[in-house]
Amino acid sequence: MNHWLIAPLVLPLVAAMLILLLVGRRGVQRAVSIGATAGLLPIAILLMCFAGDGEFGVYRLGNWPAPFGIVLVLDRLTALMLLLTAVLALLVVLHAVNGDDRRGRDFHVLFQLQLLGINGAFLTGDLFNLFVFFEILLIASYGLALHGAGAERTRAGLHYVVLNLIGSSLFLIGVGILYAVTGTLNMADLAVKVAAAPPESAALLRASALLLLAVFGLKAALLPLHLWLPALYGHATAPVAALFAIMTKVGVYAILRTYTLIFPADGAAPDVGHWLLPLALLTLAVGAVGVLGSQRLRVLIAYLVVVSVGTLLAGIGLFNTGGISAALYYLPHTTLVSAGLFLLADLIARQRGIHGDNFVLGPPLAQPTRLGVLFFLGAVAAAGLPPLSGFIGKLLLLQAVTPAQAAWLWTIVLTGSLASLIALSRAGSRIFWKTEGDRAVAGQAPLPLFAPAALLLAMSVVMTLFAAPVTRYTEATAAQLLAPQHYIAAVLGVHP
Amino acid sequence: MEALAALTLAVLVTCGVYLVLRARTYPVVLGLSLLSYAVNLFLFFTGRLVTGAPPLAGAATPTADPLPQALVLTAIVIGFGMTAFVVILALRARGELGNDHVDGTGEKS
Numbered sequence: 001m002n003h004w005l006i007a008p009l010v011l012p013l014v015a016a017m018l019i020l021l022l023v024g025r026r027g028v029q030r031a032v033s034i035g036a037t038a039g040l041l042p043i044a045i046l047l048m049c050f051a052g053d054g055e056f057g058v059y060r061l062g063n064w065p066a067p068f069g070i071v072l073v074l075d076r077l078t079a080l081m082l083l084l085t086a087v088l089a090l091l092v093v094l095h096a097v098n099g100d101d102r103r104g105r106d107f108h109v110l111f112q113l114q115l116l117g118i119n120g121a122f123l124t125g126d127l128f129n130l131f132v133f134f135e136i137l138l139i140a141s142y143g144l145a146l147h148g149a150g151a152e153r154t155r156a157g158l159h160y161v162v163l164n165l166i167g168s169s170l171f172l173i174g175v176g177i178l179y180a181v182t183g184t185l186n187m188a189d190l191a192v193k194v195a196a197a198p199p200e201s202a203a204l205l206r207a208s209a210l211l212l213l214a215v216f217g218l219k220a221a222l223l224p225l226h227l228w229l230p231a232l233y234g235h236a237t238a239p240v241a242a243l244f245a246i247m248t249k250v251g252v253y254a255i256l257r258t259y260t261l262i263f264p265a266d267g268a269a270p271d272v273g274h275w276l277l278p279l280a281l282l283t284l285a286v287g288a289v290g291v292l293g294s295q296r297l298r299v300l301i302a303y304l305v306v307v308s309v310g311t312l313l314a315g316i317g318l319f320n321t322g323g324i325s326a327a328l329y330y331l332p333h334t335t336l337v338s339a340g341l342f343l344l345a346d347l348i349a350r351q352r353g354i355h356g357d358n359f360v361l362g363p364p365l366a367q368p369t370r371l372g373v374l375f376f377l378g379a380v381a382a383a384g385l386p387p388l389s390g391f392i393g394k395l396l397l398l399q400a401v402t403p404a405q406a407a408w409l410w411t412i413v414l415t416g417s418l419a420s421l422i423a424l425s426r427a428g429s430r431i432f433w434k435t436e437g438d439r440a441v442a443g444q445a446p447l448p449l450f451a452p453a454a455l456l457l458a459m460s461v462v463m464t465l466f467a468a469p470v471t472r473y474t475e476a477t478a479a480q481l482l483a484p485q486h487y488i489a490a491v492l493g494v495h496p
Numbered sequence: 497m498e499a500l501a502a503l504t505l506a507v508l509v510t511c512g513v514y515l516v517l518r519a520r521t522y523p524v525v526l527g528l529s530l531l532s533y534a535v536n537l538f539l540f541f542t543g544r545l546v547t548g549a550p551p552l553a554g555a556a557t558p559t560a561d562p563l564p565q566a567l568v569l570t571a572i573v574i575g576f577g578m579t580a581f582v583v584i585l586a587l588r589a590r591g592e593l594g595n596d597h598v599d600g601t602g603e604k605s
Binding site for chain 2: 132142146149150151154157158159166169172175185
């Protein structure tokens with residue numbers, strides 16, 4: 001048994017407890033937090049090397065055989081998400097130690113627990129365990145969302161907490177129905193039992209599948225459930241907003257996992273296959289309208305996250321290799337670029353004094369060239385212009401559609417890109433060119449504050465340069481996801 | 497017994513949803529609690545309603561399913577923690593926003 005599989009859970013948990021014990025010694029707390037987050041990176045790379053050749057890693061907690069005990073399962077998708085989380089978290093924590101972690105209590109504890117929840121949600125092979133990890137990451141995110149205090153944060157945080165508590169109730173009802181019908185909670189076992197379920201339980205299974213879609217849709221900010229996102233992300237502290245860029249992707253991951261494994265599109269609950277694509281395209285359209293209507297840079301970026309969720313779920317909603325592969329290429333790109341833009345928006349806001357990131361006439365920035373180049377890079381990547389990775393991801397998506405779907409998908413995706421382009425150009429010219437008054441007194445951003453944002457945005461360039469190997473990996477991942485019998489065999493297989 | 501169980505759940509969920517849709521934080525918190533009670537009962541019922549059966553596999557007599565009880569225990573603990581958190585958050589919102597409206601706007605009366 002490969003014990004490295006549980007390392008992405010043990011490391012943040014131990015780090016969180018250590019940091020809690022080191023209360024009052026901020027330097028040591030920061031060092032532990034950075035160390036633990038940096039430690040996730042080699043572990044994620046190791047796990048990716050293991051999963052890259054198509055093998056499944058199955059970790060049986062307590063060594064109970066699969067349908068009875070809880071299992072952690074590593075496949076290509078999980079490895080990809082773990083690596084993405086590790087890269088994002090390391091750069092975010094490097095930004096946070098420059099002072100943002102002092103704006104509230106216990107930032108690093110919550111940060112590590114959030115990583116525990118995210119990694120656990122990606123690794124677990126048990127539906128109820130997924131609920132537990134969702135709760136862990138949500139509880140940590142409630143604390144982080146309120147980090148820094150302020151009335152706006154409290155207001156957005158209250159909505160977020162109440163919505164997610166209702167979501168958790170629905171999750172439990174969905175899980176309960178599944179358990180009542182099948183008598184199991186192991187995802188691989190569920191896949192077998194759901195496929196073999198008698199026709200009289202079909203209605204219950206459909207209800208459960210749609211309830212789970214509503215829950216994951218709430219996490220992912222799918223159309224009617226996206227309204228909490230712009231306020232929350234737009235007002236959260238910069239490193240928190242950047243970390244939250246992965247939170248919607250946890251919902252996307254759960255949708256991808258559940259509706260390829262437990263409820264495949266041609267299986268017991270076909271509704272999701274019909275609903276997902278239209279909902280995703282509507283999300284994209286509404287997000288694009290929000291992007292155009294934003295009055296602040298960070299709200300604009302939050303709406304870009306909504307647009308990206310629409311794009312991702314449109315790819316997944318195609319339920320073919322090309323679509324899922326395109327979505328999986330687009331997913332790391334959009335997560336890293338949105339996070340980079342959130343950090344950059346914070347740098348910009350600091351240099352504009354009282355004007356912050358509002359689109360109003362303000363003073364020129366202290367470092368217009370550096371920040372301008374970075375903003376240009378991020379805008380090109382986010383809007384999906386050539387040559388950066390956003391363009392490649394969208395191109396892959398446009399190629400994956402069948403001619404029947406092409407009319408809608410091409411129109412909405414391309415219009416969404418145009419809207420993002422217009423809004424980002426307007427934002428850039430308003431912030432960098434149309435200025436008045438003296439240069440802001442606020443000092444220049446030092447390199448440690450500047451580097452994480454730059455590195456996050458540079459990841460887009462890296463993904464462009466290494467587009468071929470990344471695409472090969474995502475195609476293999478999509479093929480693996482669409483052939484769930486191997487996953488099922490690996491989890492339920494003979495005990496080694 | 498099934499009908500009574502279903503009716504209990506229906507009443508709890510109805511009251512919970514009604515209260516959650518109120519625009520004041522206190523009814524919302526109460527509604528969330530009612531919803532979580534309903535969910536806990538529902539999870540408990542998924543193990544089927546049997547009385548007087550031991551929660552052991554392999555016995556000759558009919559057995560009660562122990563797993564939903566474990567699930568419900570987890571759900572109760574998480575529900576407790578979340579209720580405590582949302583109460584504190586509601587109090588803080590009352591303090592910072594100046595009233596207990598969920599949007600912090602209040603109604604001019």
